[in-house]
Amino acid sequence: MRESSANRRQRILALVEARGEVRVTALAAELGVSVITARRDVEELSRVGKIRRGHGVARSLVPMRPPPTPERWSGGVVALVVPERHTYLNEVVHGARVALEEASVRVALHPTPHTAGVERPVVRNVLARESARGLLIAPRWRTADEQEDDQWLADVDVPVVLMERAPRVGSSLHARDSVCTDHWYGVHLAVEHLMSLGHRRLVLAARDDSPTARAVRTAFAEICQARPWVQEWAVVLSAPDAGADPTTTFQEQELVEVMRERGATGVIMHSDTDALILVQQLAEAGLTVARDYSVVAYDDVVASLGSPPLTAVAPAKTEVGRLAAELLLERLDRGPASGPARQVSVLPELKVRGSTRNLNV
Structure with missing residues (x-):
């Protein structure tokens, strides 16, 4: 799913304000867009008075805080x-x-x-x-x-x-x-990407032993409940030892069982280390990634090392x-x-x- 120009310009503004001055070519490389696109975004931000343009650079309007001296x-x-x-x-x-x-x-x-x-x-x-x-x-x-x-x-x-x-x-x-x-936004990216590809039955395989895991699970439930075009959704544990919170009310079935029971074709997996293991387990059960189902990993620590490399939410x-x-x-x-x-x-x-x-x- 392509990033909106508004989100991209907000990221440019944050980078420029954080660093004081950034070359347009560097912005293009960091955002993964063409130099022409980055230049147009800089021009628009300059036009609305949020940054200053220079020769090939974007400059912040916010004065930079001088670094502390070593003596301090x-x-x-x-x-x-x-x-x-x-x-x-x-x-x-x-x-x-x-x-x-x-x-x-x-x-x-x-x-x-x-x-x-x-x-x-x-x-x-x-x-x-x-x-x-x-x-x-x-x-x-x-x-x-x-x-x-x-x-x-x-x-x-x-x-x-x-x-x-x-x-x-x-x-x-x-x-x-x-x-x-903002993990809610990360889950939103994953759900919207899968839905844009036609997936209407979704499963989240997530851990339950960290603040990130709990935020991801909560966001997934909220997002799916708010979208009537999600026909089915479920949450399972992504690892046998991932249920550290005894108050959890989420299901604890095997992922392959839930996918077949719900007819799920889109899966979000947290973390992506667990995702690589789950993809292998699904393959052993006769389900092949990108043929029988689509998967988005969450974390992007090792997702790119999968076979195939896994689409991932990257904090x-x-x-x-x-x-x-x-x-x-x-x-x-x-x-x-x-x-x-x-x-x-x-x-x-x-x-x-x-x-x-x-x-x-």
Whole structure:
């Protein structure tokens, strides 16, 4: 599904405002469009007064924040706290680390074990022993109950930015800064792509042991319920160990059983690591991707390595990390009470590959 010009221009505006100045050729490469298309978008944004045009460049109207001097940060660090062995967050960490190091800020990475309640002592020790002046954190929140226990994090007395985690509405963390992928929009991209190809019976195979998984499942249910032209839809677990939340009410049948029972021809799979396994399991059951069904993976960590390469929703994970780091730097520069908390949503993209088939032809 082609991206609308409005969405593309919004992305251009975000890139230009984040970097101050970007060459049109660089914009074209990042957005995957022709230089002519990027130039026309820049011209339109300039015409409506949102950016300034230069010779082959687009310039922001928003003054850039000067980076902190190395002397300011002497003796202090910014702590990065993320769950260990969490492949999805690797690119988020990379984006944050690069942004902090470019600002001459020392970074201390602290992976946390997959044990409930372990993050609190880790953060306490980081603040006490390393004089950390700011905290970037992706809480594990493996179950919904863990997410309820967030008061301790809200009470941390240094600037905190949540990475790839959206605080619950009305929770103690609702007034903290956060930068997160808009997973509702990601699921919307996947559903709309499948429907544009004529698929009306859809299944989501998703995990249930992370905030991303729960957001994806909730979005899928909302989107399908709101579209009367979706004739059938169902949700199953994408992996045997993916049901960490005992309160889940979603089905736990085998994917192949549900697909045959519902006559499903379109499948969304989270995560894409699980997607590669599920595609193989379906092949063993006699169902071939792109012939018998179309699949869209969610995460795009390894989806391109599938056979065939899997169409995938690709969260802008590096951008999430970079924006989170820049938001934290702004708090550290101007003081934690320098303005209202910001909740930044970053739109993912759809990478169309060889795992979807058009039923309309």
